Amino acid sequence: MSLQIQSLEAYKEAYQKSVENPSLFWDEIANQFLWRKKWTKTLEYDWTVPETKWFLGGQMNITENALDRHLETRGDQVALICEPNSPEEETKYITYKELHSKVCAFANVLKRNGAKKGDRICIYMPMILELSVAILACARIGAIHSVVFAGFSSTALAARINDATCSILLTADGGFRGDKITPLKDIADEALKNAPSIKKSIICQRTYQNITWNPSIDVWWHEELEKVDDNCPAETMDSEDMLFILYTSGSTGKPKGMVHTCGGYMIYATYSFQNVFQYKEGDIYWCSADIGWITGHSYILYGPLISGATSILFEGVPSYPDYGRFWQICEKHKVNQFYTAPTAIRALAKHPTSFIDKYDLSSLKVLGTVGEPINEEAWHWYDDNIGKNKCPIVDTWFQTENGGIMITSLAGITESKPTYATLPLPGIQPVLMDVNSNEIEKVEAEGILAIKYPWPSIARTIYGDHERYKNVYFSAYENYYFPGDGALRDERGNYRITGRVDDVVIVSGHNLGTAPIENAINEHEKIVESAVVGFPHDLKGFALYAFVIPYDGVEVNDELAKEVREVVANTIGPIAKPDKIQFVKGLPKTRSGKIMRRILRKIASNEIDSLGDVSTLLNPEVVKNIIENKL
Ligand code: WTA
Numbered sequence: 001m002s003l004q005i006q007s008l009e010a011y012k013e014a015y016q017k018s019v020e021n022p023s024l025f026w027d028e029i030a031n032q033f034l035w036r037k038k039w040t041k042t043l044e045y046d047w048t049v050p051e052t053k054w055f056l057g058g059q060m061n062i063t064e065n066a067l068d069r070h071l072e073t074r075g076d077q078v079a080l081i082c083e084p085n086s087p088e089e090e091t092k093y094i095t096y097k098e099l100h101s102k103v104c105a106f107a108n109v110l111k112r113n114g115a116k117k118g119d120r121i122c123i124y125m126p127m128i129l130e131l132s133v134a135i136l137a138c139a140r141i142g143a144i145h146s147v148v149f150a151g152f153s154s155t156a157l158a159a160r161i162n163d164a165t166c167s168i169l170l171t172a173d174g175g176f177r178g179d180k181i182t183p184l185k186d187i188a189d190e191a192l193k194n195a196p197s198i199k200k201s202i203i204c205q206r207t208y209q210n211i212t213w214n215p216s217i218d219v220w221w222h223e224e225l226e227k228v229d230d231n232c233p234a235e236t237m238d239s240e241d242m243l244f245i246l247y248t249s250g251s252t253g254k255p256k257g258m259v260h261t262c263g264g265y266m267i268y269a270t271y272s273f274q275n276v277f278q279y280k281e282g283d284i285y286w287c288s289a290d291i292g293w294i295t296g297h298s299y300i301l302y303g304p305l306i307s308g309a310t311s312i313l314f315e316g317v318p319s320y321p322d323y324g325r326f327w328q329i330c331e332k333h334k335v336n337q338f339y340t341a342p343t344a345i346r347a348l349a350k351h352p353t354s355f356i357d358k359y360d361l362s363s364l365k366v367l368g369t370v371g372e373p374i375n376e377e378a379w380h381w382y383d384d385n386i387g388k389n390k391c392p393i394v395d396t397w398f399q400t401e402n403g404g405i406m407i408t409s410l411a412g413i414t415e416s417k418p419t420y421a422t423l424p425l426p427g428i429q430p431v432l433m434d435v436n437s438n439e440i441e442k443v444e445a446e447g448i449l450a451i452k453y454p455w456p457s458i459a460r461t462i463y464g465d466h467e468r469y470k471n472v473y474f475s476a477y478e479n480y481y482f483p484g485d486g487a488l489r490d491e492r493g494n495y496r497i498t499g500r501v502d503d504v505v506i507v508s509g510h511n512l513g514t515a516p517i518e519n520a521i522n523e524h525e526k527i528v529e530s531a532v533v534g535f536p537h538d539l540k541g542f543a544l545y546a547f548v549i550p551y552d553g554v555e556v557n558d559e560l561a562k563e564v565r566e567v568v569a570n571t572i573g574p575i576a577k578p579d580k581i582q583f584v585k586g587l588p589k590t591r592s593g594k595i596m597r598r599i600l601r602k603i604a605s606n607e608i609d610s611l612g613d614v615s616t617l618l619n620p621e622v623v624k625n626i627i628e629n630k631l
Contacts, residue, residue: 001033001270003032003270003274004275005410005413006278011410011413011414014426015424015426018426018427022427023043026043026267029271030055033065033270033306034060034064034068035058035060037057037060038057039057040056040057041055042054043454044056045454047454047479047480047481050474051460052454052458054264054267055239055263055264056240059236060262060266061139061235062265063234064234065266066305067099067305070308071096071097073308074308076095079094079096080132080310081284081310081313082129083312083316083329094129096308099132103137104137104230105225105229107138107140107141107232108232109202109224110137110141110143117143117235118144118242119143120144120164121138121146121167122146122160122164122198123135123138123169123170124152124170125172125175125204126174126175126182127314127316128175128313130172130204131147131291131313135147135244135291135301136301139243140232142235142241143168144242144245145245146257147292147297148247148292150182150292151182151591151618152616154188154190154191156613157187157188157191157195158192158193160247161191161192161195162194162195162197163257164464168199169201171184171185171204172184172185172203173185173204173209175206178317178320179320181209183209183211186212198217201217201218202221203220203221204221204222237262239262240262242259243260243261244259245463246258246294246297248400256465256469257462258400258459259459259463260457260459264455264458265456266302268404268427268455269298269302269303270302270306270307272404272425273303274307276394276410277368277394278412278413279309280336283309283337283365284337285304286330287300287304287311287312288318288341288344289371290591291313292591293591294398294402295339298403298405299405303404312333319347324356324358324359326348327359335363336363336366337366337368337411339368339369340369341370342373342378342593343371344593345378345381346528349381350528350551351552356385361388362388364386364387366392367387368393368394369393369396370397372594373499375523377522379393379419392412392416394410395416395420396421397495400459401458401483402457403458405425406428407422407424407425407497408422408425409421415494419496420494420495420496422494423493427455429451430451431452432449433447433448433450433480434447437476443493444490444491445488446498447486447487448476449486449495450480450481452479452480452481454481485499485500485501486498486499486500486513498516498519499514499515500515501513503597505534505544506541507542507575508540508541508575510575512572512576514532516571516572517568517576520576521546521548523567526550526563528549528551529549531587532546532578533547534601534604535601536605537579543579545580545600545604546581546582547582548581560583564581580604580631584629586619587600588614588619588620588622589617590617591616591617599611599612599614603623603626603627603630611623
């Protein structure tokens with residue numbers, strides 16, 4: 001199967017075709033997959049309902065595309081390289097044949113334990129081989145997987161289990177992350193006190209720590225495997241059957257369980273993977289995201305495996321045993337495509353380049369980033385130090401709701417431009433809206449991003465709450481999908497995503513987006529990163545509070561605060577100068593690297609008692625430090 005666009009001309013042609021004749025465009029792509037029954041209609045949609053259906057009447061199973069299909073052609077090729085938390089431990093190399101066998105065996109374990117097509121299964125596991133096996137085993141039998149990031153608290157886990165009424169929980173005794181051990185089983189036990197829908201919990205051994213055992217629901221993963229064989233035919237799924245639920249990072253309010261379906265998701269995750277990264281036969285590809293995030297679902301597992309790629313699954317963190325770990329792994333496996341988040345890039349850029357120089361990174365061909373806007377400094381650091389100015393950088397914009405990458409350059413095919421996600425993939429029709437909810441015709445413009453036409457992997461609903469789905473995504477503009485991001489467009493049609501449009505503060509009657517203010521601050525040579533929020537102010541209504549991380553070793557004083565204010569005044573205007581500037585060591589982040597402004601807003605507004613659950617943060621420890629040093 002090759003879905004690749006390989007020249008700028010071909011990109012332009014494909015784009016035009018996708019707009020003029022979307023059904024034909026997607027039919028030709030979908031025809032390259034393995035279907036049990038061909039679809040009768042490519043697309044049916046009505047965004048006033050809202051409803052979107054793709055490949056109607058088609059039947060398939062995504063694991064036959066990801067596994068069975070490769071057995072003859074590449075059965076002995078490595079599908080997954082499982083790199084453990086500690087470099088001392090042995091790497092596992094799992095071939096397509098082995099993965100197929102493991103998935104089928106575990107699918108039989110699930111069946112033995114009562115799982116049926118349509119059941120929801122919650123997966124709360126470390127980034128180990130068994131996590132991938134678990135996900136694919138669910139898909140094999142038509143059970144709906146809901147992966148919950150293994151850093152989340154018991155409250156967060158229980159809320160997600162309950163929201164989807166999951167009947168089975170897959171977890172582990174514990175998980176290694178850097179020099180820490182997360183007691184996953186203990187956390188799960190706590191969650192299960194408030195999650196009565198779980199009837200069985202299957203426990204994988206990873207840390208071999210002591211755990212408490214609940215004989216009425218707990219069974220050991222390895223013991224169950226002894227009771228089954230590895231023969232498990234794939235369940236026949238309709239295109240529009242649910243494949244998985246994935247909860248969004250929830251930087252605002254109650255998490256939303258985004259629902260993705262089998263056919264459209266399969267096509268789009270694979271199509272986007274092949275085009276964005278320009279993966280070539282034999283390449284070693286590594287996405288460092290967590291599988292508990294959409295990036296991991298689409299670009300560690302489904303997209304690469306369906307493409308027959310070799311994909312790395314890394315259990316650990318970039319800072320362990322030291323800040324050179326990513327580069328050590330790149331050298332060890334001769335990684336060709338490396339995909340990570342700006343937050344990781346910025347964190348690594350704080351440390352000396354001696355952590356990088358030790359390693360041979362000459363295998364790298366393509367670099368990627370995802371998750372938030374990447375500032376110019378971080379972009380150049382990545383380009384200079386990791387890509388050595390010879391690797392195109394794909395800055396990929398998408399959302400959990402989208403299923404796959406929407407706006408990005410195609411590595412080496414279309415141009416990269418620092419801080420710009422650049423162009424839509426063929427099949428994606430972004431527009432900019434003005435304040436009167438009209439499409440902006442002019443090419444060079446600034447506005448609110450919206451998507452005008454369906455793509456195959458758009459989330460079909462929020463699990464159990466279609467009304468909310470409609471309100472959040474389809475009520476801002478009639479007949480457009482509303483992602484909630486602002487954007488700029490340059491004269492060549494390149495998009496730059498500027499940040500969430502809900503992050504605005506009204507200062508003395510002026511509507512100020514916090515994203516451009518942060519960008520300005522981050523351009524200061526002594527600053528790594530910043531977050532700006534509003535707090536109530538007697539005169540101005542609201543004033544701005546900036547939390548700012550300086551580089552290690554930078555002296556923090558009034559002079560630096562003054563310089564930061566100056567940068568803002570010069571770039572945006574004096575009105576945007578923050579009233580308060582607090583220098584901090586870290587900012588509270590979601591696991592996908594997004595700053596939790598909700599928490600900072602509460603701290604800035606002295607509402608420390610109502611911070612809520614901070615345990616879902618990537619780094620809950622920074623909150624205490626920020627509160628102690630609050631201005
Ligand atoms: C932001 C992550 C700028 C954006 C895959 C979006 C980005 C939200 C980029 C979705 C990017 C993601 N440039 N902003 N390349 N990628 N975002 O659901 O605000 O965790 O709406 O999915 O992240 O976050 P989510």
